[in-house]
Amino acid sequence: MKILVTGGAGYVGSHAVRLLTKAGHDVWIFDNLMNGYKAATPAGRLIEGDLLDQNRLAEVFAERQYDAVMHFAALAYVGVSVTDPATYYRNNVVGTLNLLDAMRAADVNKIVFSSTCATYGTPDKSPITEGMKQDPINPYGYTKLVIERALDDYAHAYGLGFAALRYFNASGAAEDGTIGEDHKPETHLIPLILQVALGQRQEITVFGDDYPTPDGTCVRDYIHVDDLATAHLAALERLQPGKGLKLNLGTGAGASVMEVIDACRRETGHTIPHKVAPRRAGDPAELVADASLARKTLDWTPKYVGIEPIVKSAWKWHKSHPNGYGG
Ligand SMILES: NC(=O)c1ccc[n+]([C@@H]2O[C@H](COP(=O)([O-])OP(=O)(O)OC[C@H]3O[C@@H](n4cnc5c(N)ncnc54)[C@H](O)[C@@H]3O)[C@@H](O)[C@H]2O)c1
Numbered sequence: 001m002k003i004l005v006t007g008g009a010g011y012v013g014s015h016a017v018r019l020l021t022k023a024g025h026d027v028w029i030f031d032n033l034m035n036g037y038k039a040a041t042p043a044g045r046l047i048e049g050d051l052l053d054q055n056r057l058a059e060v061f062a063e064r065q066y067d068a069v070m071h072f073a074a075l076a077y078v079g080v081s082v083t084d085p086a087t088y089y090r091n092n093v094v095g096t097l098n099l100l101d102a103m104r105a106a107d108v109n110k111i112v113f114s115s116t117c118a119t120y121g122t123p124d125k126s127p128i129t130e131g132m133k134q135d136p137i138n139p140y141g142y143t144k145l146v147i148e149r150a151l152d153d154y155a156h157a158y159g160l161g162f163a164a165l166r167y168f169n170a171s172g173a174a175e176d177g178t179i180g181e182d183h184k185p186e187t188h189l190i191p192l193i194l195q196v197a198l199g200q201r202q203e204i205t206v207f208g209d210d211y212p213t214p215d216g217t218c219v220r221d222y223i224h225v226d227d228l229a230t231a232h233l234a235a236l237e238r239l240q241p242g243k244g245l246k247l248n249l250g251t252g253a254g255a256s257v258m259e260v261i262d263a264c265r266r267e268t269g270h271t272i273p274h275k276v277a278p279r280r281a282g283d284p285a286e287l288v289a290d291a292s293l294a295r296k297t298l299d300w301t302p303k304y305v306g307i308e309p310i311v312k313s314a315w316k317w318h319k320s321h322p323n324g325y326g327g
């Protein structure tokens with residue numbers, strides 16, 4: 001298939017591009033590089049452009065007849081979405097509607113969309129199943145929920161075939177250590193811990209140790225980026241006109257902040273000092289996926305089980321690229 005991957009120069013998208021290319025697809029990347037890196041993309045495959053530029057989108061769809069779109073491009077800092085919702089709604093909602101318009105004009109009717117566990121807000125139960133109430137607690141989560149709803153309506157009205165994949169905590173890096181996570185600023189737990197191991201930070205701050213969890217720190221479901229990529233490929237193969245798949249992508253197992261720090265200590269051999277600080281606003285105690293629907297629907301099984309192999313792959317990337325794509 002000829003596939004346009006928006007946000008393919010970013011963290012999750014670049015890993016999906018690798019896998020799609022390996023699977024024999026003809027892959028093109030659309031990215032404005034605001035948070036992505038040319039170095040993360042295969043040579044000659046990057047089309048620079050912004051989702052907010054409708055003319056550019058029309059040009060891109062006129063240049064080639066795509067069979068499907070994988071849509072990773074979005075802004076994804078929960079905290080910034082609270083202080084600057086206008087930018088988030090414009091980029092994530094208007095940008096995606098522009099993309100859907102351009103697809104419709106070009107008769108492209110298949111899309112895989114990056115949704116998030118943040119659409120559930122603070123769930124009543126764990127693990128989280130797809131049928132549970134979606135009630136985001138921040139603008140970022142709302143931007144994703146609005147698009148899930150739009151996809152439903154476009155499927156019904158225009159015959160769009162879609163998958164909305166609700167990722168839990170994307171983590172890890174390509175097994176060969178050549179591409180990985182490089183968010184600037186970095187806010188995610190595993191890269192921040194590994195920056196301590198690299199001597200770039202004094203210590204890691206644990207946001208709260210008084211949660212109702214076994215060790216008092218937050219529990220998350222860390223899912224390897226390459227497992228996300230294989231799920232995208234499987235979803236792409238199952239898209240049907242007028243139908244939508246909405247699936248949780250997680251492993252079904254949680255790890256606490258302290259368990260992640262301990263795994264990083266074991267992997268790096270560094271003491272990794274930590275200090276406990278108050279809770280971070282908006283952090284639910286536990287977010288763990290019931291991923292059985294994705295396993296069944298996509299005939300998919302995450303390869304990376306437990307936090308150790310995820311941390312191992314992340315460390316390989318960070319050790320060999322201490323400044324990310326900057327050097
Ligand atoms: N990282 C996670 O843990 C996680 C969890 C759940 C969902 N998601 C979702 O997965 C997707 C990818 O996340 P990521 O961590 O790889 O983020 P990322 O910031 O690394 O990648 C996003 C890419 O989109 C590009 N982009 C953003 N706005 C654009 C625009 N208007 N036009 C063109 N390109 C644009 C950026 O330059 C970047 O390369 C996002 O949609 C995010 O909301 C991520």
Ligand SMILES: O=c1ccn([C@@H]2O[C@H](COP(=O)(O)OP(=O)(O)O[C@H]3O[C@H](CO)[C@H](O)[C@H](O)[C@H]3O)[C@@H](O)[C@H]2O)c(=O)[nH]1
Pocket residue numbers: 076078116117118168169170187188189190192204205206207208218219220257280283
């Ligand atoms: O310095 C840090 C950074 C994080 N944490 C904790 O580590 C856990 C994981 O935090 P991350 O910031 O790595 O990830 P989140 O769970 O906050 O974020 C993930 O889930 C969000 C929805 O809740 C969004 O989808 C986001 O893109 C995705 O990375 C949280 O309990 C957080 O409180 C710390 O203790 N110290």
